Amino acid sequence: MLIKIHKAGGKKIVSIADKEIIGKEFEEGERYLHVSERFYKGEEKKEGEIIKILEDANSVNIVGKNSINFAVNNRLVDKESILTIKGIPCDIVVFNE
DSSP, rough: EEEEEEEETEEEEEEEEOGGTOOOOETTTEEEEEOHHHOOOEEOOOOOHHHHHTTOOOOEEEEEEHHHHHHTTSSOOOOGGGGEEEEEEEEEEEEEO
């Protein structure tokens, strides 16, 4: 998994993505997902490191099967909230405003 930290307006926004889908686009009906390098291509981190980074995050964008499985296993997302576009699961979690 790749993780990238963005800071904007005093907020910490984290993106987590599977390495193999970086730079790809997915479209299904009205739904469109672009896993842009600019937003998602970060450093490869282990699960423990990611959990530590998320401790003070305001929100996290998660995309890809491995990344979503990590999020579900660590109770970051509920399975019911996951959106799938062309077989690629994704979710956004807001921790605090």
